[in-house]
Amino acid sequence: MPEHGLLNLQIDHLDELQRRYESALNEHGFDGVLIASGAAPYRYGDDQRWHFQGYGPFLHWTGLTGREHSWLLIRTGETPILWLHEPVDFWHATLPRPEEPWLERMIVHTLAEAEPPSLPACGELAVLGDPAQIGSVPGNHNPEALIQTLNETRVRKTAYEVECLAEANRRALKGHEAARKVFQEGASEFEISLAYQQATGQREADAPYHSIIGVNAHAGTLHYQYYDTARPDASRSLLIDAGVRYRGYCSDITRTTAGEGERRFAALIHGLDQLQQRLCTMVTPGTDYADIHQKAHQGVAALLSASGLVTGLDDQVMVDEGITRAFFPHGVGHFLGVQVHDVSGKPKPASKDSPNLRMSRQLEEGMVVTIEPGLYIIPSLLDPVLEGPLGKHIDTSLVAELRGCGGIRIEDNVAVTVDGPRNLTRG
Ligand code: GLY
């Protein structure tokens, strides 16, 4: 059982959600909303299902990630009703109900069948969830305007949510420490994954996203998705991007480690780490997140100069001409919550020069974002630059040397507070 303080904060969290939901329902002319937890679909042409993780709004209220075919009804001025699917089933286990105070704040029913519950009178009802699950339920299905307003209720985290995210970070950091240690002993990507799972006590399928574990050149593929079972001939670099779910909440942390003797790569990691820390100091109320992204590009330009990867070009020219984008092609981060890329980050379309930025809002107290600059050697992005008019400014022998180390990303999870940034990853 988590500590008393967290359980008390969870009660406050539910009270706050009730207020936010009532205001949203009122604004859109609904009396209630029924939320389906979801259910894992079958793989096409197969009798096996995908692994289940749960629908965002259901997790926002309950944190219960493994509960398929369950439902939550929120109505104005009424106690929430939670139906938990608890079948008698000799094929599968049924998760025990948590005995925690928050469940006393809801009316809880057992649902024996994988079918929607019989509802009390609800008035004007919205029904949210996977269309495959909610099809037979009367009501207004997934109304877009209401969903947008409800997504907005996830943007400014309650104190409970921030503490859950902090704990998800603490747990993931144990995994990162273990991963780094076995990498330094020559482990394969597969062995590094096992060490991470062992240290976090979390199997991969339950993680917020598939871990990215790239040794050597694989570190240059942004979302590298395989695990080599063979140990590398030389352990030159490790990029591990891996998180933990805690009570539904995700961490999303990346660390890069240089192998023994990789002086130049280690210096680049050090430079990027310093840049990342400077960017974290910008996570304050009122800052435009796109400005952090821009500062990241300027910092990458400075690092390209300082390392000798690019010579004879002004930092701003490198940014304006897209050279930094060839080395750092993704956004500087995103919202974090019950989904690793949490909702509502981009109410307006991305600007032309940051097409991959997932977040384009001004920061406000309570938001939690990732800050994750990177610097990679990606041939498909660098080759066109090398063949173009500015190619002569790039040191190709240094690029060739670093190619075998793949790339660097450093990612922390940072909460916006009135007192400044609270880095949940570095404590
Ligand atoms: N782990 C995916 C990301 O950093 O966005």
Ligand code: MN
């Ligand atoms: Mn991230």
Ligand code: MN
């Ligand atoms: Mn990540």
